[in-house]
Amino acid sequence: MKLSARNQLPGTVEAVSPGATTAHVTIKLNGGGTVVASITNEAVADLALKPGDSVFAVIKASDVMVGKG
Amino acid sequence: MKLSARNQLPGTVEAVSPGATTAHVTIKLNGGGTVVASITNEAVADLALKPGDSVFAVIKASDVMVGKG
Amino acid sequence: MKLSARNQLPGTVEAVSPGATTAHVTIKLNGGGTVVASITNEAVADLALKPGDSVFAVIKASDVMVGKG
Amino acid sequence: MKLSARNQLPGTVEAVSPGATTAHVTIKLNGGGTVVASITNEAVADLALKPGDSVFAVIKASDVMVGKG
Amino acid sequence: MKLSARNQLPGTVEAVSPGATTAHVTIKLNGGGTVVASITNEAVADLALKPGDSVFAVIKASDVMVGKG
Amino acid sequence: MKLSARNQLPGTVEAVSPGATTAHVTIKLNGGGTVVASITNEAVADLALKPGDSVFAVIKASDVMVGKG
Numbered sequence: 309m310k311l312s313a314r315n316q317l318p319g320t321v322e323a324v325s326p327g328a329t330t331a332h333v334t335i336k337l338n339g340g341g342t343v344v345a346s347i348t349n350e351a352v353a354d355l356a357l358k359p360g361d362s363v364f365a366v367i368k369a370s371d372v373m374v375g376k377g
Numbered sequence: 378m379k380l381s382a383r384n385q386l387p388g389t390v391e392a393v394s395p396g397a398t399t400a401h402v403t404i405k406l407n408g409g410g411t412v413v414a415s416i417t418n419e420a421v422a423d424l425a426l427k428p429g430d431s432v433f434a435v436i437k438a439s440d441v442m443v444g445k446g
Numbered sequence: 447m448k449l450s451a452r453n454q455l456p457g458t459v460e461a462v463s464p465g466a467t468t469a470h471v472t473i474k475l476n477g478g479g480t481v482v483a484s485i486t487n488e489a490v491a492d493l494a495l496k497p498g499d500s501v502f503a504v505i506k507a508s509d510v511m512v513g514k515g
Numbered sequence: 516m517k518l519s520a521r522n523q524l525p526g527t528v529e530a531v532s533p534g535a536t537t538a539h540v541t542i543k544l545n546g547g548g549t550v551v552a553s554i555t556n557e558a559v560a561d562l563a564l565k566p567g568d569s570v571f572a573v574i575k576a577s578d579v580m581v582g583k584g
Numbered sequence: 585m586k587l588s589a590r591n592q593l594p595g596t597v598e599a600v601s602p603g604a605t606t607a608h609v610t611i612k613l614n615g616g617g618t619v620v621a622s623i624t625n626e627a628v629a630d631l632a633l634k635p636g637d638s639v640f641a642v643i644k645a646s647d648v649m650v651g652k653g
Numbered sequence: 654m655k656l657s658a659r660n661q662l663p664g665t666v667e668a669v670s671p672g673a674t675t676a677h678v679t680i681k682l683n684g685g686g687t688v689v690a691s692i693t694n695e696a697v698a699d700l701a702l703k704p705g706d707s708v709f710a711v712i713k714a715s716d717v718m719v720g721k722g
Binding site: 311313314315316317318321332333335337338339340341343344345346347351355357361362363364365366367368369370371372373374375376377 | 380382383384385386387390401402404406407408409410412413414415416420424426430431432433434435436437438439440441442443444445446
């Protein structure tokens with residue numbers, strides 16, 4: 309499936325921290341830098357996410373802000 | 378101001394495309410890769426955004442999805 | 447690519463209304479009902495979206511509210 | 516109160532899974548298909564959400580992506 | 585309809601700026617301060633929004649960040 | 654850092670409720686009214702958020718809806 313989301317950054321799962329309902333997934337971007345995703349525990353199970361997995365951090369353009377200075 | 382948003386990726390503005398009310402800002406990440414932000418024209422004017430500016434792409438963790446495979 | 451977003455509703459594109467930078471895509475869900483997506487013009491071009499296309503409306507669980515009464 | 520959100524899909528609560536602070540609410544859409552909402556425990560209590568309730572899944576157009584293929 | 589969104593701030597419409605597809609609505613909060621909402625032109629028409637209207641700025645808790653210092 | 658987000662409302666932290674991974678921060682706005690933010694526990698620790706802190710509730714314009722009537 310091709311997705312309309314403009315931002316799909318390749319990386320590797322560094323850590324998965326499940327909570328009661330919400331998990332945090334830390335992704336080391338191939339280009340450098342780290343992105344944290346807050347997703348449901350069900351999504352983590354469904355994608356069988358674990359450290360070392362090759363993944364994409366997917367972000368809709370309307371969810372990106374710009375900071376300067 | 379320090380911000381709760383977990384993801385603040387440094388980069389350089391590559392292009393600013395203003396629309397009628399909404400502008401698209403393309404940011405080349407320092408680590409490689411590109412991020413597009415959809416923000417208001419007012420924000421572009423307020424931050425005086427133009428190609429070459431050093432900026433951050435700021436994204437709340439709950440707005441990041443994970444794609445795999 | 448398998449996506450963490452919990453909500454992926456199948457449907458058919460009914461209309462595509464491009465704006466200056468932002469387009470509105472109306473999707474008739476297979477199960478009935480209609481969903482409007484506000485996405486970039488670039489995404490519309492990239493996916494070559496047009497009426498009649500089979501698509502999915504994709505929504506992260508943290509972006510869904512509940513109304514009652 | 517009439518809401519600007521373009522997407523208000525009628526359905527029935529199928530399950531409510533409270534977490535430490537965040538609950539997941541599964542809604543069976545009247546037209547078919549299922550939507551999961553991630554909302555605060557306080558919202559679940561405030562609306563007294565329980566299986567069988569008639570509700571709406573409410574989604575802002577700018578939070579809907581399109582997937583194709 | 586009662587909504588799960590935790591933040592519903594009362595105010596008055598100060599300005600409505602329609603774009604090609606997306607409008608900006610400026611709301612003067614009753615308590616002081618101003619909030620800008622970026623919504624579809626269709627929503628503006630549907631709610632017949634105009635300066636002077638009593639409205640609520642409605643925001644999901646997961647869309648609020650915190651800045652400090 | 655100056656931020657593109659159009660809405661930055663000053664207030665005081667009233668309560669911080671940590672969950673397993675996600676915390677709720679209640680902010681009393683200077684102008685009156687209360688805003689709840691759902692952010693990561695890591696962000697709470699990173700900003701050392703506690704009751705009495707002067708903060709801003711930061712909200713992107715595209716995440717604000719309008720309710721009327």
